[in-house]
Amino acid sequence: MKDSYYITTPIYYANDVLHIGHTYTTVAADIITRWKKNSVNNVFFLTGSDEHGSKICEAAKEKNKEPLAYCNEIVDSFKNTWQQLNIEYTSFIRTTDTVHILTVEKFIQALYDNGDIYKSNYEGLYCVPCEKFLSPTELVNDLCPDHNTKPVKQCEENYFFRLSKYRDQLIELITNKNHLQHFDILPEQRRNEVLGKLKLGLDDISISRTNLPWAIPLPFDKSQTIYVWIDALLNYISAIGYADDSEKTQFKKFWPADVHLLAKDILWFHSVIWPAMLLALKLPLPAKVFSHGFFTVEGQKMSKTIGNVLHAEDLVKIYGVDATRFLLLTAFPFGSDGDISLALFKEKYNAHLANNIGNFVSRVTNMAQKYFNGKVTIPENWPDPEITEILKILEPADTHISNVRVDSFIEIMISLSSWGNLYIDKNAPWQLAKTDMKALEKVLYNALIIIKYIAVLSSAVMPESAVKIWKTIDEKQDIQECARNLAKLSPLTGSNVNKPEILFPKIL
RNA sequence: CGCGGGGUAGAGCAGUCCGGCAGCUCGUCAGGCUCAUAACCUGGAGGCCGUUGGUUCAAAUCCAACCCCCGCAACCA
Numbered sequence: 001m002k003d004s005y006y007i008t009t010p011i012y013y014a015n016d017v018l019h020i021g022h023t024y025t026t027v028a029a030d031i032i033t034r035w036k037k038n039s040v041n042n043v044f045f046l047t048g049s050d051e052h053g054s055k056i057c058e059a060a061k062e063k064n065k066e067p068l069a070y071c072n073e074i075v076d077s078f079k080n081t082w083q084q085l086n087i088e089y090t091s092f093i094r095t096t097d098t099v100h101i102l103t104v105e106k107f108i109q110a111l112y113d114n115g116d117i118y119k120s121n122y123e124g125l126y127c128v129p130c131e132k133f134l135s136p137t138e139l140v141n142d143l144c145p146d147h148n149t150k151p152v153k154q155c156e157e158n159y160f161f162r163l164s165k166y167r168d169q170l171i172e173l174i175t176n177k178n179h180l181q182h183f184d185i186l187p188e189q190r191r192n193e194v195l196g197k198l199k200l201g202l203d204d205i206s207i208s209r210t211n212l213p214w215a216i217p218l219p220f221d222k223s224q225t226i227y228v229w230i231d232a233l234l235n236y237i238s239a240i241g242y243a244d245d246s247e248k249t250q251f252k253k254f255w256p257a258d259v260h261l262l263a264k265d266i267l268w269f270h271s272v273i274w275p276a277m278l279l280a281l282k283l284p285l286p287a288k289v290f291s292h293g294f295f296t297v298e299g300q301k302m303s304k305t306i307g308n309v310l311h312a313e314d315l316v317k318i319y320g321v322d323a324t325r326f327l328l329l330t331a332f333p334f335g336s337d338g339d340i341s342l343a344l345f346k347e348k349y350n351a352h353l354a355n356n357i358g359n360f361v362s363r364v365t366n367m368a369q370k371y372f373n374g375k376v377t378i379p380e381n382w383p384d385p386e387i388t389e390i391l392k393i394l395e396p397a398d399t400h401i402s403n404v405r406v407d408s409f410i411e412i413m414i415s416l417s418s419w420g421n422l423y424i425d426k427n428a429p430w431q432l433a434k435t436d437m438k439a440l441e442k443v444l445y446n447a448l449i450i451i452k453y454i455a456v457l458s459s460a461v462m463p464e465s466a467v468k469i470w471k472t473i474d475e476k477q478d479i480q481e482c483a484r485n486l487a488k489l490s491p492l493t494g495s496n497v498n499k500p501e502i503l504f505p506k507i508l
Numbered sequence: 509c510g511c512g513g514g515g516u517a518g519a520g521c522a523g524u525c526c527g528g529c530a531g532c533u534c535g536u537c538a539g540g541c542u543c544a545u546a547a548c549c550u551g552g553a554g555g556c557c558g559u560u561g562g563u564u565c566a567a568a569u570c571c572a573a574c575c576c577c578c579g580c581a582a583c584c585a
Contacts, residue, residue, distance in 0.1 A: 363548075
């Protein structure tokens, strides 16, 4: 059993600042990472930036900057966004990093030596203003949809990767769950989509360009540069030391990746081209790729033209970091498309965070203060059958994370809190306060236990709130240790429940 | 016959793989409680589960046909 876990987000294209979709992927990865760290010693969470290609040049030119200088600024903004959202990535890879460039050269050379790259003519329709080839399906009335001009037929000598050679093997590895190298594509609909397309046939792909200076030159023919997507995919191994002999142990420890998180637009690259490249060099395939859905904003596609692009920073201003992380990932099931709106966020915030979880913490800690001055001692014969009920709620937590169902994981917190609210109501501690202090103490103790476990789950989802709760109930136990032993309830270790602070103020 | 997603209460969504009392959040109405962030709890009203046909003891779920909406070309995960 390997004691390591490797999770990645895509590297985001550095032609513009990040929006809420990028944040969605990255927060999901962060939640999984934080939870995995409880039980796995070596967790590697990779994110980064994709910095080559013509669009980067264009964006830089528009700002009168050199491409690299422009990328540096964008990368700063990426890192700043991640810091604001409490993203604890292990490493941030840039495709302009030396280590990455060396990896790409080494990998492509190996493919070439292997006979998987050959030279051939690429004939296509080239749009001059776009400076790129357009596929026939892109054309509108035979014209470039962006420029309304007729593309010219152009022939270019390119290098091709023998993608077609790996088709059968890929189909087998995706389909056969018992295969040692089984490569899983999730959710299932997406897998079917990929398989359907694969069965239609697979062509070799051009992996080089002749007129694109802002890219990595081919090691065996410096007159051409490497197609950005081929370059970009290799980030997943360059970041963990594939090309660096002194880092061999690191690469060995983490490769293959446990999960590549991504959105559906780039599914094909990750589920066909990337694994085929790995197969070509006999490297193990990632265990799974998980493709989550797209947002629409109030029923409309998120687009600059419409002007409805949401940025995570906007949400953080309204709800704070923790709530933003929570709200994004519970907006709709992880894996399908969904619609979001500020009204929806507000509703969910008040319903789940303010009224349910926040208020639960507040009412229980208040009573602990009021009736026992914060000193609630452990009841006899604890844990009693009543409180052990919550083990059933906690039980699927690890499974949800392993299945990349971050939304279901978060739901557990809500379930715990709902269970707690009901438990309080059934036992009416304010009545017990008049008649039976011992019974009262037991009820409050159990309620505090529920709060403790809300904090434990929260340490992955809403880290700041987790710390606040931990302080409020004066917990001394290591929160990771508690998370590691979810199957058995740990008692309270603090001696004094403090005055609660409002975790999630209601928003009117 | 291009590919894919979707149509479930006033709104937003789960449930569909694997058929078995139609569920959740919000809203709404009535009640309870008074520890709490005007929070919490209980109950009610509100559904031809897009349409039609089929399979079945039994269909939101499986099969067939059809209708409607949204993506697949972009700046994008």
